[in-house]
Amino acid sequence: MPPSDIASESAAAASVVGLFDLFKLFFMAGALSFGGGVVAYEREYLVRDSKWLSDEDFLATLEISETLPGLNSINIAVIVGDNLRGIPGAIASVLGLMIPGVVIVMVLGVLWASNHHNPRINAFLLGIAASAVGMLTVVTLQLGRRQFTNLLDLAIVIVTFAATSIFKVPLAFVLFVLGPIAIFLYRPSASLPRSMTEELHMPFHRGEHHGKLRH
Amino acid sequence: MKTQLIKLGLVFAMLGIFAVGGGTAVLPEMQHATVHWFSLTDRQFRDIYSLGQVAPGPNMSMVLVIGYRLLGAIGALVVGFAFFLPDCALTLAANRLWTRFEGSPWRLSVQRGMAPVAIGLMCAGTYAIARLTLASPITGVLNPLSIGIAVIITAILLWRHVNPGLLVLLSGTAYLLLTHW
Secondary structure, three states: OOHHHHHHHHHHHHHOOOHHHHHHHHHHHHHHOEOOOHHHHHHHHHHHHOOOOOHHHHHHHHHHHHHOOOOHHHHHHHHHHHHHHHHHHHHHHHHHHHHHHHHHHHHHHHHHHOOOOOHHHHHHHHHHHHHHHHHHHHHHHHHOHHHHHOHHHHHHHHHHHHHHHHOOOOHHHHHHHHHHHHHHHOOOOOOOOHHHHHHOOOHHHOHHHHHHOOO | OHHHHHHHHHHHHHHHHOOOOOHHHHHHHHHHHHHHOOOOOHHHHHHHHHHHHHOEOOHHHHHHHHHHHHHHHHHHHHHHHHHHHHHHHHHHHHHHHHHHHOOOHHHHHHHHHHHHHHHHHHHHHHHHHHHHHHEOOOOOOEOHHHHHHHHHHHHHHHHOOOOHHHHHHHHHHHHHHHHHO
């Protein structure tokens, strides 16, 4: 099939995506992604199973999601739902994504609240917290590969970390003072060679680690 | 109660909107706010974070349990809407405006500049959970077993990709068995 036919076919498919289909797809992603990695499930279902999005569409959506504040998996649900079916689509997608996890975490939360003096439950949860430290370390290292190896980036990483963790500076200050300074350092007229600006894009776009993206 | 609810809602609405680079970025501020301005303890914060690791889907859905623990079912509802709704609305609006900035050179500057800030905040979030986990939040005594699990999980995931849900359950079970056998 010539590419143009494929494109028009996927456009036709997109125009008939039902609200319940959207809900169902994101519900599956939200229900099966134990331990995180929700974005990888979304990609699997949106690109490979349903074919509502091409891989390029998905990566473009992920790029917007990462630039905006909030959880990437939820931002993706909002954008895909909105692009396919407008505001009702965005609502159906977000509800589908959130409902399984919210129900399960609330059931666990109620059980925990009435048993949180049980030493066995405390031990189990402490083991989980220890594994989370390992997972967060690896995700941060992988997402930040470029930032940890570029001198200016590394300086911004260290200042942000020190301000937050050591000097306990409020998050608002970090975002509204350090953020604009960092953007100014990378302002359009800054003399980075063009090829370099393309090469040093946000770390998150590199395909091979999406499987490990959390949240 | 009512003023507490409003305060809780405002705090979590702010945290939701400030989550640049995902939920991990706001963990230090969330811990600080819930422990110092409300009656959560460091250990409860750590346990609730762990519950979020067990549940599927976005693991920041654990913020509902924080609301539940502090102010009951209504607290969970308020925190849930406050943390997720403004951010969803913001994303929706930005999605519709996005194409206008498509060609702007500043878009790349924002992405390039904010990426290291986001990574720095993720480091801070990781450090916050590590402090609560690898040493006792009360006495500050190091916990060799937690450190061991964290190091092993880091090594496994640097070596190859393993289903994180499996690692979560194995780590919890290992800690339980090694301390209560």
